[in-house]
Amino acid sequence: MKSFRGMTALVTGASSGLGSEFARQLSLEVSQLLITSRRADRLQALSKEIQAKSPQIKVCWFSADLSCQKGREILCDWLTAERLEIDILINNAGCGDYGLFEESQFDRIQSLLELNVISLTYLTRFVLPQMIRKKRGIIINIGSIVGRKPLPTCAAYSGSKSYVHAFSEALRLEIEGSGVTLTVIAPGPLHTEFFYRASRNDSEEKPFVPPFMWVPLEKVVHESLAAAKAGKAFYVPGFYTRIASLLHYLTPSFFLKPIYRMILPIHSRNDSSKKNSLRCSLPLQ
Numbered sequence: 001m002k003s004f005r006g007m008t009a010l011v012t013g014a015s016s017g018l019g020s021e022f023a024r025q026l027s028l029e030v031s032q033l034l035i036t037s038r039r040a041d042r043l044q045a046l047s048k049e050i051q052a053k054s055p056q057i058k059v060c061w062f063s064a065d066l067s068c069q070k071g072r073e074i075l076c077d078w079l080t081a082e083r084l085e086i087d088i089l090i091n092n093a094g095c096g097d098y099g100l101f102e103e104s105q106f107d108r109i110q111s112l113l114e115l116n117v118i119s120l121t122y123l124t125r126f127v128l129p130q131m132i133r134k135k136r137g138i139i140i141n142i143g144s145i146v147g148r149k150p151l152p153t154c155a156a157y158s159g160s161k162s163y164v165h166a167f168s169e170a171l172r173l174e175i176e177g178s179g180v181t182l183t184v185i186a187p188g189p190l191h192t193e194f195f196y197r198a199s200r201n202d203s204e205e206k207p208f209v210p211p212f213m214w215v216p217l218e219k220v221v222h223e224s225l226a227a228a229k230a231g232k233a234f235y236v237p238g239f240y241t242r243i244a245s246l247l248h249y250l251t252p253s254f255f256l257k258p259i260y261r262m263i264l265p266i267h268s269r270n271d272s273s274k275k276n277s278l279r280c281s282l283p284l285q
């Protein structure tokens, strides 16, 4: 079991939700905490809050837009200029886009891929050589249960998180024995700003989620850090979410289609395809 004592941690997407909670819980153990996202006021308030509770550690914040290459470079240039070497990287910043893909705005999809895929890959590439040289490091990549089994109405998001899972699994095998570990966390639904931001009309619109699958942020982060310390490759926080995600993963998509049609806003086209399918007596495909 690894310890975080004396380490420097970088948390992306720390201005809200899961990222803020990672920062709070890490601050109880690390000696230096670096937090980043775009909203400087939130980062400043969080670093003040953490510094007040943990005066023994050093907290620094840096505002950067990780969905563009310039933002990613500015962050890494700052780390280099300040000689800040990262021992723990929490690749948490991420966003969604909820709705039919054919109705999506491509610039939104592009930013999503830039943030969820490119930024995570870029930061991992940036810190990994330092970690391997020092023979110590922990990377936590935040995936999702829909990265394991894709969900209609979240096509690009599911695809981006599938990348996180595949990339992380391959990289973990590459770095085995180097002293650096990589853990993918696949959370289920969380009460954060995520759904509001993923919605295309500034609402809390989201897929139906059974109440037992919502896991409190504190628990998600606590279990995630324990999984990373134990060197686990993959972890789904929350017992019921773990079971539900496993069942979802093992069930062939064919059997899930009727359920998706009941709980997801994909009815319009399916209403007409339903008529056709009844007429043809063929299974929906």
Ligand SMILES: NC(=O)c1ccc[n+]([C@@H]2O[C@H](COP(=O)([O-])OP(=O)(O)OC[C@H]3O[C@@H](n4cnc5c(N)ncnc54)[C@H](OP(=O)(O)O)[C@@H]3O)[C@@H](O)[C@H]2O)c1
Pocket (backbone or CB within 6 Å): 012, 013, 014, 015, 016, 017, 018, 019, 036, 037, 038, 039, 040, 042, 064, 065, 066, 067, 068, 092, 093, 094, 095, 096, 115, 142, 143, 144, 145, 186, 187, 188, 189, 190, 191, 192, 193, 194, 195, 197
């Ligand atoms: N909520 C869920 O149900 C759920 C489920 C599974 C996985 N996840 C994953 O968990 C992670 C955290 O999400 P969350 O639920 O905590 O959502 P959240 O509250 O919306 O937090 C997202 C964080 O990412 C940052 N961010 C967004 N766009 C950015 C950009 N262009 N550049 C830099 N930072 C950016 C946001 O800060 P700024 O806006 O200040 O930049 C914010 O701090 C994401 O990877 C998400 O995919 C969430």
